[in-house]
Amino acid sequence: MRVSWVRLAIVAVSLAGAFAVAHFLLQGRLLAPWQGQAAFAPLYAFVQPVLRPQAILFALLAAALAFAAPILADPLRTSRRSFAMLLLAASVLLPLSLHLVRSSFAELGSQFDLYRNEEFLHDARRIADLEGFLDRYIELMPTLSLHGQHFPPGHAVLLHLAARFPLPDTLAAGLVALAAAAGGVWLAWKAFEELAEEQAARQGALLLLAAPALLDFACTSMDAVFLFFATLAWFLALRALRRGGAARAWLAGAALGLAAFFSFSALPLALAIVLLAILRDRSAWRRTASFLLHGLAGAAAFTLLLFAATGFPIWSCFLEARRSNAALMEHALRVDASSPWASLSLGNAAAFLAGAGLGLAAASIAGARQLKSPVALASILALLAMSFGGVYFLETERIWLFALPWLAACAVSGGSFDDRSMRLSIGVGFAQALLAETVLFTLW
Numbered sequence: 001m002r003v004s005w006v007r008l009a010i011v012a013v014s015l016a017g018a019f020a021v022a023h024f025l026l027q028g029r030l031l032a033p034w035q036g037q038a039a040f041a042p043l044y045a046f047v048q049p050v051l052r053p054q055a056i057l058f059a060l061l062a063a064a065l066a067f068a069a070p071i072l073a074d075p076l077r078t079s080r081r082s083f084a085m086l087l088l089a090a091s092v093l094l095p096l097s098l099h100l101v102r103s104s105f106a107e108l109g110s111q112f113d114l115y116r117n118e119e120f121l122h123d124a125r126r127i128a129d130l131e132g133f134l135d136r137y138i139e140l141m142p143t144l145s146l147h148g149q150h151f152p153p154g155h156a157v158l159l160h161l162a163a164r165f166p167l168p169d170t171l172a173a174g175l176v177a178l179a180a181a182a183g184g185v186w187l188a189w190k191a192f193e194e195l196a197e198e199q200a201a202r203q204g205a206l207l208l209l210a211a212p213a214l215l216d217f218a219c220t221s222m223d224a225v226f227l228f229f230a231t232l233a234w235f236l237a238l239r240a241l242r243r244g245g246a247a248r249a250w251l252a253g254a255a256l257g258l259a260a261f262f263s264f265s266a267l268p269l270a271l272a273i274v275l276l277a278i279l280r281d282r283s284a285w286r287r288t289a290s291f292l293l294h295g296l297a298g299a300a301a302f303t304l305l306l307f308a309a310t311g312f313p314i315w316s317c318f319l320e321a322r323r324s325n326a327a328l329m330e331h332a333l334r335v336d337a338s339s340p341w342a343s344l345s346l347g348n349a350a351a352f353l354a355g356a357g358l359g360l361a362a363a364s365i366a367g368a369r370q371l372k373s374p375v376a377l378a379s380i381l382a383l384l385a386m387s388f389g390g391v392y393f394l395e396t397e398r399i400w401l402f403a404l405p406w407l408a409a410c411a412v413s414g415g416s417f418d419d420r421s422m423r424l425s426i427g428v429g430f431a432q433a434l435l436a437e438t439v440l441f442t443l444w
Contacts, residue, residue, distance in 0.1 A: 001414055003362050003421040008428060011362045015353055022350045025343035030394060034443065042347030043354060044395045045440040050102055055438060058097040062430035065090055065206070069426050070419035073202040080198075087189060087205055091182035094209065094430075095218035101437045109174025111220040111444050112159075118146040120222055121173055124159035133157075135311035141320050149324045152317050154229075154262030155222045174219055181218035184227040185209055188405040191235035194242045195375055196412045203422055204405075204412035207363055210429030211404050212436050213355030213397045221444040223401045229259040230269050230402035237273045237295065238375075241280055244287070246294045253298025257314075260299075261306065264318055265402060268391075270299075272382035272406065279374040341390055348396045349387040355397030356407055359429035363411035363421070373413035379406035398444055 022042040031039035037046050071077050072086060099108060112121040122145045127133045133140070137153050148156060162172040189205035196204065208214065218224045233255035240248035256273070260266035273295070277288050307313055353361050368376035383403060386392060392399065411417075417425070436442075 001366050001417050003366050003425050008358055008362050012358050018346060018350045019354060022347040026347050040440065042351040042394050043397055045442045047439060048441040049439050052101060054100040055434060058101060058434055061094055061097055066423050066427040066430060069206050069422045073199050073206060075198045083202055088182055088186055091185040091209060092178060095178060095181060095215050098215050098433060098437050099219040108219055109170035112173045113170050114443060120147055120155040121159050121169065123148040123156035124163060127160045130160065137312055138316045138320055150321045151263060152261050152314060155225060158225065177222060177224040178219050180228040181214065181224035184231045187231040187235050188408065191231065191238050191405060192409060192412055194238040195409055200412040200416040203417055204408040206426055207360050207411055208404055208408040210426040211360050212357045212429060212433035214401060214404055215433045216437060216442055217398050217401060217444055221398055223398050226263045226265065227401045229262050231405055233259045233269060240291060241277055249291045249294035250298035253295035254302040257299040257302030260314060264321060268382055268386045269402065271385060272378055275378035275381050276375055279378050344393055345388040347394050348392050351394060352396040352400045356404055357429040357432050359425035360407055363425045364407040367412060367414035368410035376410040376413050379410055
């Protein structure tokens, strides 16, 4: 397959148009300002240009990977083990070098402390008795940080455990997020191997790594942690669908339950998996039903075991999070949360695609343009439901990191790209990431 400059230009113009309309409709309406400056809606970012010599390091690493991408993706020129090691190294070094464009290494994780008493880190700091924290979590939710009031306890628990390392808790949080993002990219590569031949699977991993949002938030957001757990569940589901077996379906369901312990965005992930199971082979309904039932049983078993071990009822947590979220949005919008549905839906889609980057978006369109691939159709339908479902309220360039592998899967589901297209798509993604990091301050 090919990605041409013409295709990139069409995608750029289309996205710029959607972004401009969303910006006009949403500017100053929902996203909180920072130091008196309005957010660059629909992105939760602020125009604060910087120019530091550290940017050269990212530019050099990005250029080297973009140039070497066809060699790395070719199984005849790069062994599987070498590719895995280089992918993990790049997944750490590229986000870290992009972080240095604005901040020093010592400031890694400091973004978790920007908003006082609004982040998971602040919930983690107040955990004195982990068992009691989980047992009383529903009761505690109204008193937690702004994020804690709308999420399950997974992130706070993980940061509480990370704080045991002999490091400042902010630095430990940043390292945890970075490691999780790198692990998420590796798991995505494994997932692509269940969908495509080896070269295309490697290309999908490299395209994902070049997504500006992933590079930007890998060091600074707990959404990178959810990317890991969501991609683990997605990979296990793909493997169970391809290879069959009740045990694999149970394991995929349990992994989905684990992902829900960190974020209720596990629900649209479950929708994407269900759609893929249905669309994958509509004639083999017995096999599909078996997978879905065993997967549901695995998720239920994990949920019940979690409740039995800790006293944490995730179903009650979901209801409280939903109530709290609706109240927050209605207060922020000063109207019913459903009234600006059209503008918010457009903003959700525009922000996510801007975070995905022109290269990944163009490659995804090239791979999924005929919608012959079940994973492409399932991913697109799930993303449409997420954009227009009235559940998300912007910041999707960060919150939807877990859906970036779906776009990469769309890209490689149609086969592999030629060398020129790979260099072009990845290079454009890296260039956009550097430009955005230089011009915009994204808080997380």
